[in-house]
Amino acid sequence: MLGRFGMDAGSLLGIEIAPPSIRLVQLHRRKGAWHVRAWALEPLPAGAMLDGWIADPEVVGQALKRALQRSGSRCRQAAVALPATRAISKLMTLPTGLSDAEVAAQVRDAAEQFIPFDLEDTALDYRVLEPPAGDAVSVQVAVAACHRGLLDVLEGTFEVAGLSARVLEVDSHALQRATTDDAATLQIDADLSHEASSLTVACGLAMRGVRLNLLPWRERRHQLRIRRFQAGCAGVVLLAAVATGVVDYHFRGVLQEQALSQAALKQGGGQREPEALLHELRQLEGLQAGRYFAVDLLEQVERAMPDGLYLTALSQEPTALRLAGMAQSASAVAQLADSLSSSPLISSAELQLLSAVEEGHAFELVAALKVAP
Known part of the structure; x- marks a missing residue:
């Protein structure tokens, strides 16, 4: 045999x-x-x-x-x-033109209706089938699932x-x-x-x-994204520390300059114009506000980030914040943009790039700042 x-x-x-x-x-x-x-x-x-x-x-x-x-x-x-x-097998009909992320979201939503156990306990996979000839309106999606x-x-x-x-x-x-x-x-x-x-x-x-394939290959890919997200978070924390240090260093330098100016004024017994004093006061107030701006801004970004999304790049321009990263779904990117737009430090967040790749969806966002640092 x-x-x-x-x-x-x-x-x-x-x-x-x-x-x-x-x-x-x-x-x-x-x-x-x-x-x-x-x-x-x-x-x-x-x-x-x-x-x-x-x-x-x-x-x-x-x-x-x-x-x-x-x-x-x-x-x-x-x-x-x-x-x-x-196994549980299902054939779904979805409209054409959906992105991979949108198909995944709709399959998951539908699975909650026909799978008799929690999705957390479910191994699931799906495949978009070739549309029938002459059908430009809908596509069929084959779904298979079993208990983990x-x-x-x-x-x-x-x-x-x-x-x-x-x-x-x-x-x-x-x-x-x-x-x-x-x-x-x-x-x-x-x-x-x-x-x-x-x-x-x-x-x-x-x-x-x-x-x-009912083995959790999609989940393993998701875990890889999570690890990349954690690495991105570590980079953001490092960036925050550097930005805070730079602002703090500059702030201390201006304070020292102001102290020397005040000491020279006392030694000389001179008088200063009210306009000059007001200018210095405003300058100090601006530095005090800007001292923690970078940290506050990064905290807002961290709070806005949904699950299944991580950053690969973060840069600050004079009046905007530019973010790049990877997302499990297009809806996660939209959620990030909405959350950033509702931040007290950001007036709007516009999507510059969204591209489906093997790892998910690559994206770039530009967030316009309400208050310039």
């Missing part, structure tokens, strides 16, 4: 864990056709599964390790099947087996991929032909293609 064909390469193993056995397949593509590189079937011990999913991670992990050894594959990364009975508890069990199982799960896909989706015209080019060797039908889902998992 095992086989090995060709040389190993860095592809994904397709793994279906469903009674009565573990099905493991590794494919490679050559001359326009899929070929089986390695495969194995390993029986599942009694009691290892419950309701189609892993009940004993240790037992299933050991069985998976045996399947990997029997296959002879050196690949350690896998795409795994999730039973459709453990299933991922914890999967992680423990693969840790025992010494494997890394990179994809968790609903088995019906993998089956559909394995039965498309492209998959029909799969070349089956003679000694594998009698097992081909039981390996169909595993083959679909091993094939390359766009898929709904």
